[in-house]
Amino acid sequence: MRNILITAVLIAANVIVSTSQLIKIHRQNSHLFYHITPTEHIIRLFKVMS
Numbered sequence: 001m002r003n004i005l006i007t008a009v010l011i012a013a014n015v016i017v018s019t020s021q022l023i024k025i026h027r028q029n030s031h032l033f034y035h036i037t038p039t040e041h042i043i044r045l046f047k048v049m050s
Contacts, residue, residue: 022042
């Protein structure tokens, strides 16, 4: 049971860090991706990263 909790916490931390990095990237490239909604952009970046 404890291992599941540790894994869940690690995954959550990883998602938070990844999301914050994606937001930074999105802000830097916003002039390139202004026609793409933030959600679509994040989904595309996740597909590229995975």
